[in-house]
Amino acid sequence: MGAYYQYLVAFAAGVGGLLFGYEIGVIGQVISMDSFSSFFGYRYLAANGDYKDCTGDDYPASCSSLAEDTTGWVTFTFLIGCVGGALVSSMMADGIGRKFSILIGGFFFTLGAALQTSANGLSLLYPGRVVGGVGVGIMSMSVPLYISETSPTAMRGRLTTVYQLMITIGIFIATAINSIIISTVDNTSATEWRLALGMQMVPGVILLFIMFFMPYSPRWLINRDRDAEALTILARLRNASESDAAVAAEFKDIRDSVHAEREIGEASWSELMAPGIGKRVFLGFFLQFFQQWTGMNVILYYQSDLFARMGIDKKAASIPFTLANDFINFIATFPGMYLIERVGRRPLLIIGGVIMGTSLCIITLFVGLSSQTPGLPWAAIVFVFIFTIGFASTWGPIVWTYQSEIFPMRVRAKGTGIATMSNWIWNAVIAKVSPKMIARINFYQYLVYAAACFIMAVFTFVFVPETMGKSLEEMDEIFGSPTHARKSIEKGEKAIVTSA
Ligand code: BGC
Numbered sequence: 001m002g003a004y005y006q007y008l009v010a011f012a013a014g015v016g017g018l019l020f021g022y023e024i025g026v027i028g029q030v031i032s033m034d035s036f037s038s039f040f041g042y043r044y045l046a047a048n049g050d051y052k053d054c055t056g057d058d059y060p061a062s063c064s065s066l067a068e069d070t071t072g073w074v075t076f077t078f079l080i081g082c083v084g085g086a087l088v089s090s091m092m093a094d095g096i097g098r099k100f101s102i103l104i105g106g107f108f109f110t111l112g113a114a115l116q117t118s119a120n121g122l123s124l125l126y127p128g129r130v131v132g133g134v135g136v137g138i139m140s141m142s143v144p145l146y147i148s149e150t151s152p153t154a155m156r157g158r159l160t161t162v163y164q165l166m167i168t169i170g171i172f173i174a175t176a177i178n179s180i181i182i183s184t185v186d187n188t189s190a191t192e193w194r195l196a197l198g199m200q201m202v203p204g205v206i207l208l209f210i211m212f213f214m215p216y217s218p219r220w221l222i223n224r225d226r227d228a229e230a231l232t233i234l235a236r237l238r239n240a241s242e243s244d245a246a247v248a249a250e251f252k253d254i255r256d257s258v259h260a261e262r263e264i265g266e267a268s269w270s271e272l273m274a275p276g277i278g279k280r281v282f283l284g285f286f287l288q289f290f291q292q293w294t295g296m297n298v299i300l301y302y303q304s305d306l307f308a309r310m311g312i313d314k315k316a317a318s319i320p321f322t323l324a325n326d327f328i329n330f331i332a333t334f335p336g337m338y339l340i341e342r343v344g345r346r347p348l349l350i351i352g353g354v355i356m357g358t359s360l361c362i363i364t365l366f367v368g369l370s371s372q373t374p375g376l377p378w379a380a381i382v383f384v385f386i387f388t389i390g391f392a393s394t395w396g397p398i399v400w401t402y403q404s405e406i407f408p409m410r411v412r413a414k415g416t417g418i419a420t421m422s423n424w425i426w427n428a429v430i431a432k433v434s435p436k437m438i439a440r441i442n443f444y445q446y447l448v449y450a451a452a453c454f455i456m457a458v459f460t461f462v463f464v465p466e467t468m469g470k471s472l473e474e475m476d477e478i479f480g481s482p483t484h485a486r487k488s489i490e491k492g493e494k495a496i497v498t499s500a
Contacts, residue, residue, distance in 0.1 A: 003155065006237055010147045010159040012214050014166035015207040016102050016139035019109050021170020022200055023078070023136060025326065028301050029178040029196065031071050035186075036193035040122060042070040065122065072432070073122075077129035078136075079428035081112075083421050085137020090417020097224075098146035098217045101138055103208060109135030110204030117198040132200075141420040145412065148404035149217040150237055152250075153471045157340035157401050161333065164397035168330035170203070171300070175326050179319050218251075219409060219472075222258045230254075250471075257473040258409050267410040272418065276480040277411060283464060284403040284419030287349075290456035291399045292426035294356050295449025296391045298434045299325075299384065306384065309443065310367060310377035321381065328385050332392035344468040345398050346460060352394025353457030359387035360450035367443050395456075399423075405467055406475055 030036050034051040037043035041064030046052045054063030085105065093101045112132025119125040144163045151159040178196050185192040215237070221230035231251050235242040238250070272281045299306070307321045339348055366380035407415035437445035465478050 003239065005239060006151065006155065006159065007162075009150055009214055009237065010162040011166070012210045013102055013143050013146050014162045015203060015210065016105060016143040017163040017166035018170035018173075018203050019106070019200070019207060020136045020140055021167035021172075022174045022203055023132065023170075024167075024297075024300060025171040025174025026178060026196055026200060027075065027078070029175070029182070030193050031074060033182070033187065033193050033196070035188060035190055037067070037070075038188075039190050039193065040070055040125065041065050042067040068435070070122070072435070073126060074129060075431050076428060077126045078133040079424055079431060081130040081133020081135075082137035082140070082424040083428065084130075085134035085139075086141045086417055086420035086424055087137075088134065089138040089141040089420070090413050093142055093145065093413035093417075094220075094223070097220045098142050098149065099211065099214060101142035102146060102211050105135045105138030105142060106204055106207040106211060107135070108132070108138065110201050110208065111135075113197060113200035113204055117194050117201070135204075137420070137424060140423065141413075141417050144400045144404040145416050146217055148401070148472070149219045150215070152238060153469065154341065156405060156472075157345070157398075157468060158337050160401040160404055161337045161340060161397035163400050164392075165330070165333045165337065168326070168333050168392060168396075172323070172326040172330050174199075175323055179323065182319075219254055219258065222255050223262070223409065227255065253471065253473050261408060261410040264410070267414065269414060271411055272414060276476065277407070277415070280406045280475075280479055281415055281418055283406065284415060285422045286459065287399045287402060287464070288419050288422040289426050290353075290452060290459065291395050292423060292430055293449060293452035293456070294391055294395055295360065295430075295446060295452070296388075296396070297427060297430060298445070298449065299387065300329075301431075302434075302438070303384070306367075306443070307381065310380050312377065312381075325385060325388055328388050329392045329396075332389040333397060334393075336393035336397045339393070340398060340401065341468060344466045345402055346464055346466045348394045349398055349460040349464060350457045352390050352398075353453045353455075353460065355390035356387050356395070357450045357453030357457070359383045359390060360446045360453065363387070364443060364446045364450070402464075402467065405472060406479065408476060409472075 034043065037053075038045065038051060041062070042054050043051045044054060044060055044062045052059075053067035054065065055067050059066075085108070089101055089105070092104075096104070109132055112128050112130070112135055115128030115131060116125055117128075119128055144160050147160050147163060148156055177199055181192060181196050181199075185195060215233040216226075216229070218230040218234045218237070221227070221233065231242050231247075234251055234254075235244065235247045238244070238247050240247050242248075271277060303325055304319075304322050312321065336348065362383045363380050366376045366383065369376055403416050403419040404412075434445065437448070467475065467478060470478060
């Protein structure tokens with residue numbers, strides 16, 4: 001049996017990550033479908049038989065909206081929903097629990113997909129995008145948190161990275177399925193885009209079904225005084241009996257810690273600024289800030305454009321190259337999963353920043369020189385792949401792991417909520433800014449992301465402590481005792497730091 005149940009729980013919740021990845025993979029391709037753009041009125045069929053963007057003043061009466069506005073809003077409405085979902089989730093994850101938060105996230109995602117699929121105009125498409133985004137926002141906060149709280153210390157990093165693995169699987173599956181839809185379905189029929197968007201409901205329903213059978217987080221149960229249930233679930237997760245000494249010791253550690261924290265009363269939002277907690281909020285926020293400023297999503301969204309700029313024939317090569325890069329993104333998560341419990345979080349973040357920064361500089365140089373030097377575009381493509389390997393094995397998975405493990409139970413939902421909002425806010429900012437950067441400085445924008453990659457390596461070196469091998473209850477030792485621990489001591493009670 002081994003740790004099979006533990007993996008099952010992580011993969012089941014990880015389907016929430018797959019939905020997130022599926023959305024990333026699907027929307028870029030749908031936006032550029034002729035069937036979608038002509039249906040929503042931002043492209044038109046020109047006299048020569050080609051579809052053209054409705055831009056500037058040069059468009060016929062059949063255009064009902066401008067191309068840049070519509071594509072921008074299709075992406076942006078979703079991201080706004082994600083920010084809102086992360087906020088809602090940080091407020092409800094303590095009340096209804098981690099498991100039900102994931103279920104509610106899955107429900108919103110599936111509902112959003114249904115609205116988008118059946119949309120007959122932008123007035124239904126945009127709300128559908130917001131609703132789907134709320135679902136992804138809720139899951140992106142609660143899935144890593146749930147996996148982290150159900151995992152044993154020695155496997156926590158690896159199991160939490162399952163979330164990132166599932167994101168990358170989602171991106172790859174979506175690209176693959178869309179490629180089939182694009183090459184088999186009539187590109188003038190609305191069936192093409194409706195099918196692509198409608199397919200999202202399949203993993204959505206799968207998540208709702210399997211998550212229903214998954215256990216509650218034992219830490220959350222103890223916090224709700226449901227100790228007997230918590231012990232049974234903990235024993236099952238650890239593949240041992242309830243009387244097993246290690247299970248009993250872990251149960252006691254969690255309970256002591258939760259009870260000591262509860263004695264201080266309700267956690268308020270202002271407590272996030274308290275000594276010992278403020279630094280964790282700072283780290284969660286900035287690690288997610290930097291994760292987005294690696295430029296990974298710019299590479300993902302515009303990779304077919306980038307490959308075309310390198311001289312590769314757009315139609316013939318963009319699908320295979322995009323698929324190859326998405327596949328590498330998936331495969332390269334495995335070294336990260338392996339190394340996170342051997343090398344640790346800190347060294348991987350530093351190495352990852354340097355690999356990505358160097359790759360982006362080389363890509364810029366090679367693409368810039370490619371018109372004079374044949375062969376260089378191919379070298380640039382290799383470095384796009386190396387960049388992806390750098391992201392997928394370090395900053396992609398580790399940031400989600402780190403944010404879900406550093407906060408004490410009292411403020412865990414709020415702290416991880418803020419970090420998750422940071423992910424989505426910066427994702428949205430980059431989605432808005434990068435098309436403008438493309439218009440102004442073209443591929444030189446990669447140097448901006450390269451600079452961010454080098455800065456994040458230094459940031460990690462200076463500010464990010466190692467958490468490998470520490471239980472969730474031991475994080476206070478690393479980050480300094482928060483105020484409430486001190487208050488306990490002042491009151492002459494036992495400090496909340498429990499296990500040793
Ligand atoms: C990031 C996403 C990104 C994805 C790519 C995630 O960790 O948060 O913004 O699209 O990785 O694999």
